[in-house]
């Protein structure tokens with residue numbers, strides 16, 4: 001059984017009369033609040049992170065963490081801890097009845113540091129992040145303190161915090177609300193959260209069982225052990241398995257949570273000889289909704305407080321972590337006076353677009369898993385029946401489209417291509433990884449991100465040009481793939497030719513990458529003025 | 543992109559129609575509905591062109607909401 005850590009409450013000095021103004025307060029130490037707080041603190045911004053609890057997530061909740069999440073955590077110094085603890089998987093199998101209808105492989109090509117997904121209990125995931133957070137001097141976490149009042153002024157945000165020892169006041173320049181689906185901050189401000197509630201219930205059970213089932217995602221429509229409903233099975237570390245049973249809208253959630261109701265369902269699925277115990281179980285419903293805007297002046301909403309999707313597709317925590325990745329560098333530039341506040345509007349537009357993509361995917365999967373009308377059910381069954389024999393129908397089977405990073409194609413921070421490129425790396429895309437050789441690591445992504453990077457192929461720039469680029473007030477490092485060595489450029493060798501292949505990189509090709517590793521501009525030849533203009537555009541200085 | 547062809551295109555229309563009705567012989571309503579759904583999916587995939595599919599879907603829905611079906615009197 002998992003031992004929940006206890007994080008100590010410390011009596012804050014503000015209760016005894018000191019006053020405090022912080023550049024950034026983050027409300028909520030879930031996956032998203034922890035990520036954004038770590039990112040900002042790693043950038044040297046003082047952050048106060050406040051959480052009303054004193055431990056990690058109760059029950060495992062989110063278990064599937066995507067490749068992009070791991071890459072973001074690599075940049076934040078805790079990717080390896082999470083990746084090595086998690087169970088890797090990339091194959092998904094979909095059954096109808098007891099027959100395999102369709103199988104997918106999420107990462108068929110090699111040459112990436114991180115797998116498509118790892119499975120890990122949310123409590124482990126959060127514990128890894130807390131450990132990283134505790135290493136950062138700029139980050140202070142206040143456990144068991146509840147943000148109970150928030151008011152926005154023209155030049156600051158005032159808040160009240162409630163503790164066991166009483167209430168105190170704080171103020172900050174920016175408040176990031178990562179306080180989850182029920183977001184008290186959102187409610188205190190009376191902000192909208194529109195969307196659709198799905199009329200279905202699911203039983204989720206994490207069980208302890210030793211078994212040699214492979215680490216694959218398995219999804220059943222209408223299996224013999226749970227007729228007419230769907231079932232999902234995932235492997236987690238420590239011999240824990242996640243089983244998710246669809247129950248239908250009429251199920252009684254209190255009744256279905258009881259062990260004497262759960263055990264026979266598991267027994268029917270796992271067979272009379274399986275030995276297992278229930279570690280955690282819960283019955284949930286879900287809705288798909290989002291706030292109209294994620295930025296309200298000095299308040300920024302990220303993660304579940306801003307958008308909610310169904311669990312099919314593993315898009316909740318994974319997309320929230322991308323919110324954090326998107327927001328931290330922008331807020332840093334604004335706080336340092338290097339970019340105007342309107343840069344934060346691009347957080348809103350980029351992440352709203354990403355949330356809409358997740359919501360569309362999630363809604364479509366839900367319509368397939370829980371058809372809302374007889375005709376919808378009929379088409380669903382027709383697709384599943386055809387999928388066994390006919391390849392075309394397999395692409396229509398939708399048991400959840402698993403989280404992939406959004407392409408910020410319409411971002412105002414992008415500079416439109418003027419040269420011609422083949423391949424997938426258009427402006428707005430997350431930088432693709434590739435194996436390389438160089439002094440800072442064996443993967444291309446280790447050289448990108450944090451600040452802006454100009455990634456050049458071959459001898460595109462000399463040291464004078466590289467220095468000119470890096471002396472831009474925003475700052476921009478030059479990373480060079482192949483070509484001659486220079487003092488002002490970090491050089492990597494493209495050991496398998498995959499960097500050139502994935503970026504359509506030819507001698508002279510330059511990519512400008514944002515601090516969150518998204519491409520924002522690219523050219524076939526270096527042009528100092530064009531790079532300067534693209535940097536200005538990517539930081540909303542135009 | 544192609545557009546939906548609504549001129550006669552089936553060489554022997556009566557043969558086709560007979561085969562279509564015959565396809566449902568001995569099936570319950572639920573089974574027939576499933577066969578129809580499978581048929582639509584197979585044909586839609588064969589056509590592939592999203593524009594043609596959109597036009598076909600629009601043509602299929604046309605007039606349906608206004609013409610309230612009445613039983614023979």
Ligand SMILES: Cc1cc2nc3c(=O)[nH]c(=O)nc-3n(C[C@H](O)[C@H](O)[C@H](O)COP(=O)(O)OP(=O)(O)OC[C@H]3O[C@@H](n4cnc5c(N)ncnc54)[C@H](O)[C@@H]3O)c2cc1C
Pocket residue numbers: 027028029030031032033050051052053061062063064065122145146147148178179180181183184185204284302303304305311313314315316317318319320
């Ligand atoms: C059954 C289930 C399965 C899921 N599976 C997946 C999956 O496989 N992959 C995936 O990506 N996502 C999954 N999710 C979604 C995922 O759990 C959430 O998206 C994720 O936890 C959101 O993180 P968050 O940091 O935004 O919010 P939360 O994790 O909800 O954290 C909010 C934090 O804010 C604190 N807080 C709230 N109010 C206050 C206050 N007033 N003052 C101080 N602190 C406050 C809370 O204590 C909490 O610690 C799943 C969810 C469920 C329910």
